[in-house]
Amino acid sequence: MKKVSLAVLLSLSAVASAAYAQSDQGVTMSTDPAKIADVESRAQALQSRQESQKMTEQTPSSHKSMHHKKSHSKPAAPSQ
Template identity: 60%
Template sequence: MKKVSLAILVSLGAVTGAAYAQDSGVMMSTDPAKAADVEQRAQDLQNRQQAMESAPAMPEKHHKMAPHHKKAAKPMAASS
């Protein structure tokens, strides 16, 4: 039952993604103001990416892991 439910959920997700991709297609515009706005946004994104690459990397924080429970050792049976 769980496998069937998971398969249906994945299928619905794929269909939803495909439907969304068709709705948000590429749009063409001849408006110079819109073209300038798109170019400005692209330039801003490119500048941000370059700034992030050139900025010194932040040191990662290391978190201590919680101690794990260890299984008790089984007593060895004495050999006769």
């Protein structure tokens, strides 16, 4: 019984500490024009990077399509 209660106590402690650590994170509002401009420029850079990655994934690579299978033909039997 002591082991179970100790495990429950440790689990609750871990959950409580995780909840406390996340309490200061979240969405905040700012009226500072410099911060707003910085966030907008980062968002635009991220969006353009994601779009360029989509474009490179959509274009098939010509190198990949050039693979050929080797034919494993048996050598001709020597004539006697």
